[in-house]
Amino acid sequence: MTDGPPAATLRSARTDRRSRRRTRSRVARLQASHSYGRVLAVVLCLFAFAAIAPDGGWATGLLALIATAMLVVTAWTSGLVAVGSNAIRLVAIGGCVAAAASFLSDGESVTGAVALACGLMVVATIGVIVLGVLDQHEVNAQTVQGAISVYLLLGLFFVFVYGTVAALGSGPFFAQGVDGTRALRLYFSYVTLATLGYGDYTPTGNLGHLLAVFEALVGQLYLVIVLTMLVTRLGQRGRPGA
Numbered sequence: 001m002t003d004g005p006p007a008a009t010l011r012s013a014r015t016d017r018r019s020r021r022r023t024r025s026r027v028a029r030l031q032a033s034h035s036y037g038r039v040l041a042v043v044l045c046l047f048a049f050a051a052i053a054p055d056g057g058w059a060t061g062l063l064a065l066i067a068t069a070m071l072v073v074t075a076w077t078s079g080l081v082a083v084g085s086n087a088i089r090l091v092a093i094g095g096c097v098a099a100a101a102s103f104l105s106d107g108e109s110v111t112g113a114v115a116l117a118c119g120l121m122v123v124a125t126i127g128v129i130v131l132g133v134l135d136q137h138e139v140n141a142q143t144v145q146g147a148i149s150v151y152l153l154l155g156l157f158f159v160f161v162y163g164t165v166a167a168l169g170s171g172p173f174f175a176q177g178v179d180g181t182r183a184l185r186l187y188f189s190y191v192t193l194a195t196l197g198y199g200d201y202t203p204t205g206n207l208g209h210l211l212a213v214f215e216a217l218v219g220q221l222y223l224v225i226v227l228t229m230l231v232t233r234l235g236q237r238g239r240p241g242a
Contacts, residue, residue: 057106068095078132112167
C-alpha cells in the first residue's frame, strides 16, 4: 500500500493555489476599466429615485433593483469579480428576492428588511469602489469620480438605516412625531452628513441620536481625510519628476 503525499506537501500545494488565485484577482483588478463615471451615474440614479419616489412597495422594490445593479456595475468596473461569477449571481438573486417581497407586500417588517438589504448593498459598493481606487495608486479623474460616489453612498446608507429604524421601531423616528417619508429621511441624512444642522427635523431616542452623530462624524472625517489625500496627490503629480 502506497502512502499518500505528506501533509507538508499538501499544505504547500494549497498555499500555492491560494497565492495564484490572489495574483489572478490582483491582475484582474489592475486591468479593469475603473471607469467610475458609469458608477457615479448609477449612484445618482439611486439618489434621484430615492428623492422623488413614493413610499409604496413597488418603489421600494425598484430601489432594491437599482441598488443591486449598482453593486454589479461597480464590481465589474473595479474588476473585483467576473460578471458571471457565483458572487454576482447571489447578489442578483438576493436583489430580485428583496424586490419581489416589496412588490407583494408593503408591510413595515418587509419595508424594514428591504431597507436593511439595500443598506448592505450600499456598504458593499463602497468597499468595492475603495478597493478599485486604491489599486490605481494615482489620482486621476476616475479617482475623483470614485470619491464622489463614495460620499453620496454614505448619505444613502444612512437613508436606508433610518428607514429600517423607522419601519421596525416602536415609536416615531423624528421628534416631530412622524417617521417621515423616504424623501424626508434623505433630506435629513444629507443635511446631517454635511453638518448643516438646520434643526427642522431631529431624531428621537438614543439610537436616533447616535446614528445622527455618527453620520455627522463620518461626513466630516471623510471630507477632511479624503480631500487632504486627493489634494496632496494632485500636488505631487504637478511637481517635476513626480
